[in-house]
Amino acid sequence: MSKKKLCTPLSTFMRTSLTSPSDRFTKISSSQIKFSTFASPSPPPLALYNPTFHKLGQYFLGDLGFCGKSICSKAAEKLELRCWNCHSVPESLPFLFCESCRSIQPVDKSVNYFDIFGSEKKYDIEDKNLEGKYKEWQKKLHPDLVHSKSKMERDFAAEQSSRVIDAYRTLKKPLLRAIYLLKLEGVEVDEEQTVSDPELLAEIMEIREAVEEADGSEALKRILSQMQDKLKHLSDSFDNAFQSRSFEEAKTTIQRMTYYERVIEEVVKKL
Amino acid sequence: MAEPAYTVASDSETTGEEKSSSTFPEIAIGVDIGTSQCSVAVWNGSQVELLKNTRNQKMMKSYVTFKDDIPSGGISSLLSHDHEMLSGSTIFNMKRLIGRVDTDPVVHASKNLPFLVQTLDIGVRPFIAALVNNVWRSTTPEEVLAIFLVELRAMAEAQLKRPIRNVVLTIPVSFSRFQLTRIERACAMAGLRVLRLMPEPTAIALLYGQQQQQTSHENMGSGSEKIALIFNMGAGYADVAVTATAGGVSQIKALAGNTIGGEDLLQNMMRYLLPESESLFESHGVKEIESMALLRVATQDAIRKLSSETSVQVDVDLGNGLKICKVVGRNEFEQVNRKVFEKCESLIIQCLQDAKVEVEDVNDVIIVGGCSFIPKVKNIVSSIFKGKQLYEGMNPLEAAVRGAAVEGAVASGISDPFGNLDLLTIQATPLAIGIQADGKSFVPVIPRNTTIPARKDLVFTTIHDNQREALIIVYEGEGDKVEENHLLGYFKIMGIPAAPKGVPEINVCMDIDAGNVLRVLAGVVMPGSRQPANRVMEVRMPTVDDGHGWCAEALHRAYGSTLDMVTVQKKA
Numbered sequence: 149m150s151k152k153k154l155c156t157p158l159s160t161f162m163r164t165s166l167t168s169p170s171d172r173f174t175k176i177s178s179s180q181i182k183f184s185t186f187a188s189p190s191p192p193p194l195a196l197y198n199p200t201f202h203k204l205g206q207y208f209l210g211d212l213g214f215c216g217k218s219i220c221s222k223a224a225e226k227l228e229l230r231c232w233n234c235h236s237v238p239e240s241l242p243f244l245f246c247e248s249c250r251s252i253q254p255v256d257k258s259v260n261y262f263d264i265f266g267s268e269k270k271y272d273i274e275d276k277n278l279e280g281k282y283k284e285w286q287k288k289l290h291p292d293l294v295h296s297k298s299k300m301e302r303d304f305a306a307e308q309s310s311r312v313i314d315a316y317r318t319l320k321k322p323l324l325r326a327i328y329l330l331k332l333e334g335v336e337v338d339e340e341q342t343v344s345d346p347e348l349l350a351e352i353m354e355i356r357e358a359v360e361e362a363d364g365s366e367a368l369k370r371i372l373s374q375m376q377d378k379l380k381h382l383s384d385s386f387d388n389a390f391q392s393r394s395f396e397e398a399k400t401t402i403q404r405m406t407y408y409e410r411v412i413e414e415v416v417k418k419l
Numbered sequence: 420m421a422e423p424a425y426t427v428a429s430d431s432e433t434t435g436e437e438k439s440s441s442t443f444p445e446i447a448i449g450v451d452i453g454t455s456q457c458s459v460a461v462w463n464g465s466q467v468e469l470l471k472n473t474r475n476q477k478m479m480k481s482y483v484t485f486k487d488d489i490p491s492g493g494i495s496s497l498l499s500h501d502h503e504m505l506s507g508s509t510i511f512n513m514k515r516l517i518g519r520v521d522t523d524p525v526v527h528a529s530k531n532l533p534f535l536v537q538t539l540d541i542g543v544r545p546f547i548a549a550l551v552n553n554v555w556r557s558t559t560p561e562e563v564l565a566i567f568l569v570e571l572r573a574m575a576e577a578q579l580k581r582p583i584r585n586v587v588l589t590i591p592v593s594f595s596r597f598q599l600t601r602i603e604r605a606c607a608m609a610g611l612r613v614l615r616l617m618p619e620p621t622a623i624a625l626l627y628g629q630q631q632q633q634t635s636h637e638n639m640g641s642g643s644e645k646i647a648l649i650f651n652m653g654a655g656y657a658d659v660a661v662t663a664t665a666g667g668v669s670q671i672k673a674l675a676g677n678t679i680g681g682e683d684l685l686q687n688m689m690r691y692l693l694p695e696s697e698s699l700f701e702s703h704g705v706k707e708i709e710s711m712a713l714l715r716v717a718t719q720d721a722i723r724k725l726s727s728e729t730s731v732q733v734d735v736d737l738g739n740g741l742k743i744c745k746v747v748g749r750n751e752f753e754q755v756n757r758k759v760f761e762k763c764e765s766l767i768i769q770c771l772q773d774a775k776v777e778v779e780d781v782n783d784v785i786i787v788g789g790c791s792f793i794p795k796v797k798n799i800v801s802s803i804f805k806g807k808q809l810y811e812g813m814n815p816l817e818a819a820v821r822g823a824a825v826e827g828a829v830a831s832g833i834s835d836p837f838g839n840l841d842l843l844t845i846q847a848t849p850l851a852i853g854i855q856a857d858g859k860s861f862v863p864v865i866p867r868n869t870t871i872p873a874r875k876d877l878v879f880t881t882i883h884d885n886q887r888e889a890l891i892i893v894y895e896g897e898g899d900k901v902e903e904n905h906l907l908g909y910f911k912i913m914g915i916p917a918a919p920k921g922v923p924e925i926n927v928c929m930d931i932d933a934g935n936v937l938r939v940l941a942g943v944v945m946p947g948s949r950q951p952a953n954r955v956m957e958v959r960m961p962t963v964d965d966g967h968g969w970c971a972e973a974l975h976r977a978y979g980s981t982l983d984m985v986t987v988q989k990k991a
């Protein structure tokens with residue numbers, strides 16, 4: 149049984165002063181960005197994109213988001229995306245921050261993590277300077293920098309900034325990035341689900357024993373580099389599976405990666 | 420509690436000031452209250468300036484002397500010699516005592532100070548008293564700190580010729596959230612508003628970020644990312660941070676800290692020179708206090724000298740027929756304090772690991788604080804970093820307060836035409852925050868070194884069939900067992916629907932907002948339902964009033980394991 153889907157995260161119920169004012173804006177802007185940046189034929193339910201905001205949002209906005217629906221209905225309306233403060237049209241996308249009046253925009257859930265980092269929606273983004281981009285955003289969005297602004301804008305800052313943190317954290321780690329990519333395709337991965345591959349399980353058991361018996365850091369380092377090789381290999385398989393849109397295969401690869409990741413964590417702990 | 424009445428500025432006053440601040444912002448001052456020394460600095464419009472007291476000192480001793488009815492602190496006081504500070508009427512080391520309970524080993528280590536630290540060992544706040552007219556008069560660390568801050572504020576106001584309300588204070592990494600509330604309380608008592616409490620090494624990281632920004636401007640470079648390790652060891656605490664800075668933005672990658680410092684080196688050395696010192700001085704009689712003071716001063720001098728010399732002659736007459744006449748070598752000093760130095764080493768290594776940074780990736784190694792002059796400390800750092808040249812360009816004693824002053828300016832919304840305040844530090848949580856579950860285990864919900872703001876959920880479940888209530892006991896720290904951590908608060912979830920054990924999902928969500936405020940939310944969801952089964956509880960932490968260690972004990976006695984929870988099983 150998949151525990152994860154049953155567990156409703158509590159942040160769902162969390163009071164936030166944000167939700168009410170920002171909704172108004174989000175609804176207007178979401179349709180626009182949607183059409184300007186997405187090429188994919190059938191976008192997945194947007195509320196699933198971001199763990200934090202989906203949890204917050206789903207309760208107030210209804211599950212699975214307004215986007216799937218509102219996009220269709222509003223498609224013809226062609227609402228224009230403008231700054232809430234000075235009404236300028238954004239110079240560039242994604243529109244998190246207005247360059248003309250330097251005000252922070254409300255969170256637009258249709259902007260995904262890859263959009264935030266100006267990256268293509270793909271697995272292999274190692275060459276991207278994520279940290280640099282992350283810092284660039286924080287310098288514009290971080291709540292510490294907007295003390296003198298209105299309560300509303302400080303809330304936008306808090307939400308945008310923490311969303312950029314989530315995005316950075318997710319894209320930086322291959323495993324989280326992989327899970328997120330599948331989520332964008334509407335495929336939920338349950339990391340906790342056990343793999344019913346006796347060979348893998350036996351192998352993991354063996355490695356675990358080796359880790360436990362390992363004497364000295366040399367032996368542990370050897371195991372570590374073996375694990376990293378395996379992970380690299382799996383990582384490539386995921387990329388291939390994802391590119392050929394074999395999502396089921398991609399999903400099992402992720403579950404396998406989880407096992408190796410955990411062993412690596414254990415080794416690092418012991419080192 | 421018998422604390423003196425204090426006034427907290429009313430809300431209307433605050434808003435009034437905020438309004439005026441938009442046109443002419445008040446620059447917050449940076450304050451570094453060390454265990455032994457204190458300093459104040461402010462952004463003067465173009466750079467950081469350290470404030471001096473009337474005796475032209477930038478570094479002032481952190482203490483308060485109680486005499487008759489007028490206490491006076493180290494900012495203004497004219498103690499001519501260390502001995503006067505050690506007469507029993509002066510309280511110092513308050514940074515080591517604040518917000519701790521009487522079962523804390525750090526409090527126990529303070530029992531051989533000249534003033535009175537009494538413990539009942541039941542997990543309540545220790546009894547602290549100063550000798551006034553031959554009477555032990557009780558006080559609290561908060562009160563002592565507040566008196567000190569009042570003096571400090573007056574000094575700053577006289578220097579800057581304007582009222583001071585806002586401060587940025589540096590704090591040790593290992594301070595619990597409960598201890599932070601005690602610091603805030605002392606500030607409120609002194610009429611100060613805390614704009615930010617900055618872990619010391621992160622203040623230094625900010626200063627480093629500013630320096631990097633300035634050099635990259637000078638070189639017209641794009642300013643590539645630089646990683647620095649900061650090791651800061653003062654009299655009371657040792658802290659480490661790994662920071663990655665680029666374009667004025669510093670991301671704190673990891674923090675580590677511990678209550679070890681010059682005070683421990685000193686006490687270990689005193690014990691070495693006079694093994695029976697603790698029992699000799701326990702009675703705190705007039706003669707004993709005198710001897711203790713003499714020994715303390717002599718040991719302090721010896722340690723100071725050992726930084727430049729390889730051996731030192733200790734020659735002191737403690738009275739009562741006690742004489743110490745001994746040559747102490749630097750190697751002896753290092754041997755006596757082996758454990759302290761080992762801890763320093765492991766803190767640095769742990770911090771590097773947490774930051775996932777290899778020794779080779781570190782661009783700059785910064786060591787600051789009063790203990791940075793000790794050769795052994797330099798050697799430890801040097802050997803971890805394979806002989807790498809240490810970063811120069813930071814005054815080891817002023818770095819933290821300078822960083823705090825820069826933050827004071829940034830947080831007050833001051834801008835600088837040269838971009839010198841175009842800075843941001845993205846903080847991380849120094850300690851894990853979690854709850855008691857799986858017996859007496861501490862289960863972190865927000866792990867340490869999580870970027871702030873942060874929000875995390877974890878799911879727990881009941882351990883008994885038809886368990887209708889569950890206790891959420893929130894702790895902060897690094898220990899696997901709850902009793903090794905700091906208690907932040909507790910509350911009960913009620914109205915769990917009757918169900919077999921393991922079925923109800925008890926959701927615990929922790930949220931730290933940009934202002935570093937922690938909220939804990941808890942609610943129950945039954946499988947298959949999308950609605951919580953009861954009203955979600957939201958509790959702002961910490962709720963504990965006085966760090967009462969016995970609260971947890973009492974809860975355990977009252978409820979046993981009847982209201983316990985377990986984590987929802989992860990796969991092996």
Ligand SMILES: [Zn+2]
Nearest residue numbers: 231234246249
């Ligand atoms: Zn604008």
